[in-house]
Amino acid sequence: MKKFKIASIPGDGIGPEVIREGIKILNKIAEADGTFQFEFTEFPWGCEYYTKHGVMMDEDGMEKLKDYDAIYLGAVGYPGVPDHISLWDLLLRIRKGFDQYVNIRPITLLEAAPCPLKDTNREDVNMLFIRENSEGEYAGAGDWLFKGKENEVVLQNGVFSRKGTERIIRYAFETARKEGRTLTSISKGNALNYSMVFWDQVFEEVSREYPDVKTASYLVDAAAMLMIKDPKRFEVVVTSNLFGDILTDLGAAIAGGIGLAAGANINPEREYPSMFEPIHGSAPDIAGQNIANPLAAIWSASQMMDFFGYENYGKNILQAIEKVLIDGNVLTTDMGGTATTEQVGSQVVNYLEEML
Ligand code: NAI
Numbered sequence: 001m002k003k004f005k006i007a008s009i010p011g012d013g014i015g016p017e018v019i020r021e022g023i024k025i026l027n028k029i030a031e032a033d034g035t036f037q038f039e040f041t042e043f044p045w046g047c048e049y050y051t052k053h054g055v056m057m058d059e060d061g062m063e064k065l066k067d068y069d070a071i072y073l074g075a076v077g078y079p080g081v082p083d084h085i086s087l088w089d090l091l092l093r094i095r096k097g098f099d100q101y102v103n104i105r106p107i108t109l110l111e112a113a114p115c116p117l118k119d120t121n122r123e124d125v126n127m128l129f130i131r132e133n134s135e136g137e138y139a140g141a142g143d144w145l146f147k148g149k150e151n152e153v154v155l156q157n158g159v160f161s162r163k164g165t166e167r168i169i170r171y172a173f174e175t176a177r178k179e180g181r182t183l184t185s186i187s188k189g190n191a192l193n194y195s196m197v198f199w200d201q202v203f204e205e206v207s208r209e210y211p212d213v214k215t216a217s218y219l220v221d222a223a224a225m226l227m228i229k230d231p232k233r234f235e236v237v238v239t240s241n242l243f244g245d246i247l248t249d250l251g252a253a254i255a256g257g258i259g260l261a262a263g264a265n266i267n268p269e270r271e272y273p274s275m276f277e278p279i280h281g282s283a284p285d286i287a288g289q290n291i292a293n294p295l296a297a298i299w300s301a302s303q304m305m306d307f308f309g310y311e312n313y314g315k316n317i318l319q320a321i322e323k324v325l326i327d328g329n330v331l332t333t334d335m336g337g338t339a340t341t342e343q344v345g346s347q348v349v350n351y352l353e354e355m356l
């Protein structure tokens with residue numbers, strides 16, 4: 001029987017609570033299918049690990065992870081551990097080390113999901129954000145000169161290589177072509193007169209290879225406004241690391257909130273494992289109470305099924321989530337309900353069982 005080896009990194013706070021539910025869903029699908037199974041190996045890394053061992057992950061952590069088929073991550077972050085340490089020493093180390101240069105974030109308004117926009121139907125919010133995930137403004141390149149002195153200077157450089165820019169844009173064109181949808185590029189060529197002029201140029205060059213894909217281009221500030229005023233004009237969207245980070249949180253807010261937002265970090269060549277995660281953090285304010293919303297983590301499990309080529313199951317998971325929302329009786333407090341994390345997970349399993 002085919003076996004998918006998954007490294008789970010539940011992490012801190014609500015991470016373990018929501019990952020547990022995602023695993024439940026994946027196991028249910030494998031059981032119903034009968035031709036494959038999942039084998040989960042848990043790694044106890046994260047900030048709580050850091051407070052005990054002084055490192056976010058083991059020294060040879062990347063070596064340990066590299067032969068898995070995928071990584072399933074909860075969230076990292078813990079009061080007392082600086083966020084730049086938790087981000088750089090675990091999350092970014094994995095994203096960069098495994099060349100997960102594509103970050104995919106679906107911004108899809110499911111039926112009955114809370115949407116703060118007036119007069120907006122579910123069909124109006126259906127974007128697929130493809131965010132550059134390996135360089136750009138998050139390359140970690142820069143300097144800190146004359147620290148603490150009067151003439152102190154900090155530099156944070158944006159790094160846009162031809163290879164890095166071309167491959168993300170090409171990936172987006174391939175996706176748009178496959179889905180038969182339009183592709184929008186979001187940049188800022190007027191103010192960022194090197195990086196974003198280059199981005200726009202590469203977008204233009206690559207677009208010539210895809211005459212069948214209809215394109216649009218927006219400046220990032222205008223795009224932020226239009227995502228609120230006229231979200232339906234965005235279908236597949238490609239953008240840089242920083243812009244994508246910000247705009248996808250905006251997208252999460254209009255597509256049901258943080259409890260429903262998932263993201264996949266993909267190494268398209270499949271040379272290294274890809275990583276699937278809810279985009280929310282460790283939520284220390286509600287951790288340990290069994291009230292975290294597991295739907296974002298479950299949505300990222302659906303992305304994992306897509307990645308493994310079982311798009312039908314990926315779709316089933318989304319349909320089951322949607323049924324939970326429509327039913328409305330078993331929801332966590334962030335969605336106006338009183339159910340526990342575990343009850344919501346089990347309700348998704350119930351609806352899945354009817355479909356599988
Ligand atoms: P957060 O996403 O953890 O929480 C923001 C707010 O949303 C909180 O009020 C929280 O209770 C709520 N919330 C988040 N997820 C929820 C869920 N599944 N169900 C119900 N409510 C939920 O962001 P915050 O507070 O800025 O960061 C907390 C810690 O998490 C920090 O240490 C931060 O660095 C880390 N973090 C980690 C991320 C990751 O591992 N990918 C991403 C974002 C933050």
Ligand code: MG
Binds near residue numbers: 245246249
């Ligand atoms: Mg973010």
